[in-house]
Amino acid sequence: MHLAEAGPSTSGRRAGTPAAPDEAPAQWHRVLTLLACISLFIGTRQVWVQAASLRPVVAAVISLCYAGILTTGLLTLVVRRGRALARLDLGVLVIAVTLTLCAWVMNHGGTDEAVLTMQAAREFIAGRPVYEQPWPWLFGHGIALTPTMSGGYDFTYGYPPLCLLLTAALLWIGGTGAAAATLVSTVALLAGTVVLWWLLPVRWRSAATLVCLGFGLVPSYARYGYPAVVALALLIPVVVRWPRMGGGGWTDWGRAACLGAACAAQQLPWFLTPFLLAGVYALRRGERGPRAAVVAVGRIGAVAAGTWLLINAFFVVSEPRSWLSGIMLPLTQGAVIHGQGLVGASLYYTDGSGRLAWYSHASTLLAAVLLALLVLFMRRLGPAATVLPWCTFFLATRSQDGYYLLMTPLWLAAAVTAPPSAFASAWQPRLPFGAHRRRAARVGVVALLLALPLSAAAYAVTGAPPLRMEVLAVRRGTGTVTGLTLRVTNTGGTTMRPHFTVTTNQGMNRYWSVKAGPASVPAHGSARYELLPPDGRFKLPEPGVRIRLRAFSASPETLSSTDVRLQPKR
Secondary structure: OOOOOOOHHHOOOOOOOOOOOOOOOOHHHHHHHHHHHHHOOOOHHHHHHHHHHHOHHHHHHHHHHHHHHHHHHHHHHHOOOHHHHHHHHHHHHHHHHHHHHHHHHHOOOOOHHHHHHHHHHHHHHOOOOOOOOOOHHHOEOOEOOOEEOOOOEOOOOOOOOHHHHHHHOOHHHOOOOOHHHHHHHHHHHHHHHHHHHHHOOHHHHHHHHHHHOHHHHHHHHHHHOOHHHHHHHHHHHHHOOHHHOOOOOHHHHHHHHHHHHHHOOOOHHHHHHHHHHHHHHHHHHHHHOHHHHHHHHHHHHHHHHHHHHHHHHHHHHHOHHHHHHHHOHHHHOOEOOEEOOOOHHHHHHOOEEOOOHHHHHHHHHHHHHHHHHHHHOHHHHHHHOOOHHHHHHHHOOEEOOHHHHOOHHHHHHHHHHOOHHHHOOOOOOOOOOOHHHHHHHHHHHHHHHHHHHHHHHHHHHOOOOOEEEEEEEEEEEOOEEEEEEEEEEEOOOOOEOOEEEEEOOOOOOOOOEEEEOOOOEOOOOEEEEEEEOOOOOEEOOOOOOOOEEEEEEEOOEEEEEEEOOOOOOO
C-alpha cells in the first residue's frame, strides 16, 4: 500500500516510512490522527451521563478525556514536525485506553457469553465438570437465551477453555455480574490494541486506535465478555506481517503459539487458520520449493497444535467426551436462524423455508471454494486472506455481524503490513491452458466454483414453508393476548414436530407452550393447537407493528411464518 506524501519535499517516499524529525508530516497522517480523535466521541456521552450520577470520579476522568480529545485535535492540525504528530498518536491511544477502562468500570455486567464463562470458571475452581452442564438459572433478567430448532434452549458452556481459565484466575476481584470475565476480554483488547499500535508503521498507528477502540464497537463486545475478543487479541501478532511466517526464527514460534492460543479461546480462529497456512505454503514454496514449504507449514502447525492441546489438556483428560462436544457446540447445537446475512430472506421477506439446512451447506461450500480460490490465485487474493474466511458467514444460519466486525482489526493489520507486493513471488498452480486462453479459463474456474455455494443458497431461499397456520381464536386480556388457537396444516411429505413463537421484531422471542395439540403433524395432515405465552400473557405492540407467528422444526430444519392480526378490531 503506497500513498503519495503531501508536499514537494516528500514526493518520493513510501507512506509507511517514518518521517524524519525535521520534516512536516503528511496531510493524510494528520487526517488519520484526527479521525481517531473524532471516533473517541462516539458513545462517550452515555458513559459520562451514567458516571455523573453513580461515580463522579469516573465522570471527572471522562471530562479530562474530552479536554484531551479537543487539545489533540487542535494540535494535530498545527504541529509542524512528524515526531510531534507521532507523539500525538500516542496521546490518542492513551485517551482511548482511558475511555475504554471508564466504560468498563460503569458497565461490566456482561451478557450470556460472560455469565457462562464466569459459571464455567467457578465450576472449574470447585473441581466440577464444565462442559455439557446446563445452568438455566443464569438466564433471564436481561441475560439472553439461545433458542434451538428443537424447541428448547442451550444453557451450556460452548467455547474452548482459555477464557474460563483466565477468568478463574481473576475471580478474586469480585464485583457484580460477570466482572472477572469482562475484565479478561477488556484487558485482552487493550493489550492487543497496544501491540497492533506498536507493530504498525509509525504513520499508521492511529488507525489501530481507530479500528480497535474507536467508534465504541469492539470495546462494547469486550464489555459483554465475548471470548472472541481474546481470540482477536491473540491473532493480532499473528496477522501483522504474516507473509513472513514460515521463514524461521523465534518470531515463527511466537506467531504459531499465539495462533494455537487463539484457537483455544474461541472457534472463529479455526476458520482463519487454513487460509493463513495456505498462504504460508504458497509464499514459502515460491521462495524455496515444495519441500521447504511443507516443513514451514508443518512447523507452524505443530507449534500451534501443541499450544492448543496444552491449554486444553486438563479437560481432554478429565472430561474428554463432554469437552469435545462442548467446543463443537456452536457447530452442532442447532440454534435458530438469526443474523444480517442471507437467512434474512427466510426470516423477514418470505414465509420461511423447508430447506434451512442448505444455508449451512452453502456456507460450508463457500468456505471450501474461497480457500480453493486463494490457493489458485494467491498473488491476487493473498492480501485479502484475513477477510475471505468471514465471507462464509454471510450464508450461514447464524450470520450475526459480530462475526465480521470483531475481526476488522485484522483486516487493517493485513492491509498495512501485507501489501500485494508481498505476494508477487507466491506459488500458485498453473491452469492447463495456453496463454491466450488463460484469462478466460480463470474467469470460468471462478464462476464454476462460486456456482456451487450460490446454488445451495438459492435452494435454501426458495424452499417453501411446510406448515400453513391459521389463527382460529385469540384470547385477550387488557392490552395483552393470553392464548391462541391455531389450525396447522402440513403441506409437505414429512412428519413435522413444530415449536411456536410470536415475534414483533428481528429477534427470537421465547417459545409458546402447547396447552393442547399433538406433538407432531403428519404429512399432508392437519392439527389443532392451543398455545399459551411463556409468561402467561403477550403484550400487544403499538398498532402498525408487524406480528409474526413462527413455527420451527428440527428434523428436518424448517421455518414456517405468517403475519397475524392480534389487535382487537376497532
